[in-house]
Amino acid sequence: MRSIERIDGDVAECGVRQGRSTIFMLMSDLRPRQYHLFDSFAGLSEPTAEDRKRNGRTSWKSGDLINVDLYEPTRDALAFFYDRVCAHGLIICDDYGSALCPGARKAFDQFFENRPEGIIELPTGQAIVVKAS
Template identity: 40%
Template sequence: MALNDQLTGDRKAKSSSRRLTRSLSARALDALGLQRKKTRPPEWRKRDYFQSALSRGIKGIPDERCFVLQNVVRGLRNVPGDVAECGLRFGKSTAFMLTADEAPGRTYCLFDSFEGLSEPQAEDFVQESGKAYWGPSDLGVPEDRVRQNLAGFDNMLFFKGWIPTRFPEVADRSFALLHVDVDLYQPTKDALEFFWPRIAPGGVVVCDDYGSRKCPGAKRAFDEFFADGRGRLIELPTVQALVFKPG
């Protein structure tokens, strides 16, 4: 037998063996009632506003969290005020909110150092390791890349700098939504202290990191700030938390 014929025969035998193994495995799973069935994408992934934002191909937070943000902002169409976002990274969450927002004349005030995270504090230490999961400058994305990802939207104001140094520039605005995605205790606390008095009645604050084991400081800042019951906090399985300001 020629070498090429032998190699071809070996490949066919291996392919046949793999098909047989898959077939037997499928039958065994079926017999045990464990056969995996193909599942269709959930209906929410088919929404026009979700698909439109998804087509931009921006990296960043999981799609499920983006869909939550889209529906929060859609639910705030009749609440007056702008949107503030602290922590942009690639701008994915921003793009999803902008795509879904139906409120006319709303401005997005976007805050980021564009140099990554600031210095973690003791409140950010993960219990298991006794140290912070993130370090200074982690998660940094250059401003020009974020602007490129958000090209085509014109109702944005960028505020480059460490939180809270640029906050006073929006002190005269009111806000329907605050999205906090800064991972660490101190900037999360600073964002809440500044923006909560400026959230309109019926407005919402969203914490991206509330249930993440990597970001205990963010959860602590929210728990401390809302311990007096000034807002109704709801934790989501997406690791986000929503806080509703009484109307």
């Protein structure tokens, strides 16, 4: 939140459940902004072939309660939000580095393959993209 302190834009979170991470963001947000909070309240959608691990299995099934960690919802969220993110705004993928969520990483890698932004992978498993313009 500190790194977007000077950025005049809204926040959107996909997979809020009861809003725990939202509360952390709100508590450290020094700027008045709108929060757009999304949740299916039905858990994950159906995993696809893109979500299979090297052993051919998926870690999740439809209805499991994790963030938008599958290929299709990650791809679709990027397609929806990318043009709406302001210059220097951040796009964060919570489970980019998780071995349990290969589809989320695949969706990010494919989406940013031919775009100007690089993907910054954190040792804690998240990935951050700083929107170019």
